[in-house]
Amino acid sequence: MISDSQLYTLAIFLGSAAMLLIVLYHFLEVNSEDHAPAQKPKAVPGRVKS
Template sequence: MISDDQLYSLALFLGSAAMLLIVLYHFLEVNATDDEDSKLNAELKSEKSGIGAVKPQTTGAQ
């Protein structure tokens, strides 16, 4: 059977590992770039990105 000290050490280790993984996940998620958004932006910059495609109007409002 597992002793109280071993259980405490295991819980402390697993809790710390979980927190580190959560921080790592959030760091990677915040700094990630979406492939679909960059493809869409590249298509919008092209004047001939498809049949019947209309280039969006840019407004000079500041």
């Protein structure tokens, strides 16, 4: 049978691991290439803007 102190240690460990994985996921999601700001199209040489 699992003791109260083992259960407490397991809960703290799993909760901490879950929080670290959530932070890692959000860090990777924010820095992914899909969310890079769109660049403005460059002007074509020889065309006059009106």
